[in-house]
Amino acid sequence: MESRRLTRPLRENPYFTFLIWSFPEDPEYELIGKPVPPKDSEKVTGRAIYTSDVKLPGMLYAKWLTSPYAHARAKHIDISAVKEIPGVVDVLVYGDPDLLSPRHPEGLGTGMNPLCPDWAFVLPSEAVFEGQPVAVAICAETPEICERALKLVKVEWEELPFVLDRDEALKPDAPITQLFRNQKDNIVRETPMTGGETKYVQGNIEEGFKEADRIIEFEIKCGVNVPAGVEPFHSIAWLHDGYLDLWIPHQLPQGMMLAVWPAAAVAGVPMNRVRVHQAYKGATFGGITFIGNGAIPTILATLFSKRTGRPVKVLADWTNFSGIVCEEEGRYTIKVGFKNDGTITAVQILSNGTYGYAGLTIPGSKKLPRATAIKNIYCESVYPYVNKPPAVCYKHGTQETIPFAEIFNRVAAELGMDPTEVALKNDGCYGRPMHPDMDEVKREQGFPVRDSLRECIEAGKRAIGWDEKWHPPGAKRLPNGRYHGIGFAWTKEWRAGPEVPAKHYACIFFKYDGTVVIKGQRSFVGVSEPTTYCQVFAEEAGLRYEDVSFDNEFLEAPMMTPGGSGGLQWNSAIMKELGVKAKQKILEVAAKHLKKTPQELDVKNSVVFEKANPQNRVQVRDLIRRYYYEFHAGIWADGWDYVKGTEETRRPPFTDVSLPSHFKKVYFWGRQAAFLEVEVDPETGEVDIKNLVIVNDVGKTINPHGVANQQIGGVYMGLGRAWTEEIVYDPLTGVKLNDDLSQYGVLTMGDIFPIHCIAVETRLGYGAYGNFGIGENPSCLVRTVLRAAIYNAIGKWINEDPITPDKILKALGKA
């Protein structure tokens, strides 16, 4: 059953459709899956305050010196001219006693915390990439004074040899790219986050290739892309009255603790005297705010606040372009063995992975085993340190999806098969086919026996007209002289590890006027967090949506983030648990008031009533006022409640799941697909996107606008990476040549093209109502579907991203 559940203008928007692919047997809810007013509408009226908007009385500003070289050491620093400038309040220089650390000669940094995945220093002497903050920071009355003062800092630089290319960095005679690590080569070995794993092995790869009728090998290369176009990173610290107030540009609560802990240590206050304030975050997408970018400015702001006695805002404006790069940069060498019917027998992926604040990922090691029936898999990655910024994950998962999604399209191309057929043939879990093996498992766990990939493909094919439009590669030339192409890509749901929900908490408090506030520590980054959470809680508690709000500043209750990717599964479960508990409490108290048992009562729209006699009723607000001391203690829920399962939460489709057996048997049943239609101009190499269908199995839609926003948002970011965005480095100097928004190719409204969003509801997710978060998937999918559509158009694979016109012309033999 298809339904449209999005607000729509009267005049049709030719660039957008949204459909929910649901089924009649699904129960109807009051709020779940329905359009509701957003809880963060102050973003539209201009009343929303972001960290960069915050201004405190007497606030000072601080900025860093950044390295003009790709690799250099500040040998001698002269700040004598700086001190003469009126308005300069404080200067910190490498070697200052306040910056010393017993753990590393480069001084204070994230490495002081053993949980941090990598070193990042507040003011190191060695810069390992161009644009890195280094050696000097100025604290002044205004940002302009900071900038003026920084220009007067005299630094004697020792230029050091640099390496940008990851393969070059791995050669035995390569210069050492990051001297502070005190290594004899550039190979990343062990970090606290990964334990040093660089290899994934399943089955017997040699046997798998022997079974194959055919073997293909190919290589994909991805360029450097950066966040760009986000709120500048600002950290504020104010040490006063024995308390440390912090505004941290950080999305991840656990990561935020990594910033709070060192900041408290630097301030000399215990952590119970630290208050973290959560202003809105302007476009962070997950990992952008990872540890180095969140913690280092925070530590510096705290130091300056301690030294000056005033609030200090550190302006880490460099971060968007110079501080981090996306994790996916690198080379993927892929070898696939398969039978003539499209069954894949072996996959080997060798890569030179990126490394940074997110730790290590072995491309192919997660999606291939979790989402296919392929038995023999070998993935290995070597991680070199190079002279580029550390890598992070944002709109996460492309590093995994690139090798994964490519495989099925390449096999289909070799065999002349429809790629959707090859995908379905190899779909499965942990080396077992989806049918019939997984059907039984779904039944055992209380899930519906649905086939996510098949449904996504069916919905997508119908929407784009695949059966009429798909053709052999390079076979369709249009009257306008262009090539027509159509492509397909798929992947599995993105989800954080199965242990994640157990780390997350939230609580609620009833207010005297009958409203309820949900409290948890959660950054508002734009995935409609307050709206979605309030929908789930209000649905379960039987309260009116407008009576519920979400307060995200409760540091002691860290929730899973980001809420739009995998996090919604777990956060929705916690919200559901809270709603169930709140309803229990309301009915218990109402039972006394109405002289009935809780079982005889129900609550809807904030009214408690007797089921057999609905006129016997009481407003929840009157109940709370009358019995306030029974309500005011609040109610807690945590991931463990959900994981263990209680009578209340044991409802299909996620009922008979309980620790530890449940999480030893977590499956990834959710699938995602994209279909893309393009025209390619053989004279210019330009690609014109005619039609994109993005199909996400969302399990169950909670907030349809949130779903649509994640779908289209992911499309634009993913297509930017695949098509228009790339940081260009000067190979002679290692300096970036296009590190500002006027030269970096972020897609705008002017690039708009028709997007058809489809939300498939299989209820196969482990989240509340069977939902999946989809924040990561669309960007991953379009990364690959563009290549597939261009191949279908011109009959040539473009193996290097971004796919710019010059590469297409080269493939066509015209450049």
Place this chain on the structure above:
Amino acid sequence: MQDNYLVTNNNLRNIRLKINGRTFEVTVAPHWTLYQVLKDQLGFTSIKDMCLGHGACGSCTVILDGRPVLSCLTLAVDCDGKTIETVEGIDPKHPVIETFIKHHAFQCGYCTPGFVMTAKALLDRKKNPTIEEIIEALSGNICRCGAYQLILNAVIEATERLAKGNR
């Protein structure tokens, strides 16, 4: 952000701005931008900046004498005696505000005030723009979250409502 330490009494200028219907007298240095005056001196926090003053993102858009301008590229001294609108001054019942909220035409929201102002400037000067004209008008604004389709939904509906005289 203003720098009181880089200016002297000789080059300071007093200017008068009519912002959201109220008159402000401000003393500015000749190199200060309208963005600096509105955001840092007068506290209009709706005005955002993601391109660090390159004029590349549209987040700092305000309406100056009826035209959308990038406040980061507009000198404050050139605005003496002029009328300025920011999001704070728009009636919450204005169709462009209501439709952005109704269609959830935002994600993180950082770029949203710039989009709203650009859209309002278009709808103020053109009664019933085509969809292509809407796209053209908004193409200078960047939404890194990529909410373009829902933004277009919102502006299309605002256009319809205004065309019908429904404010």
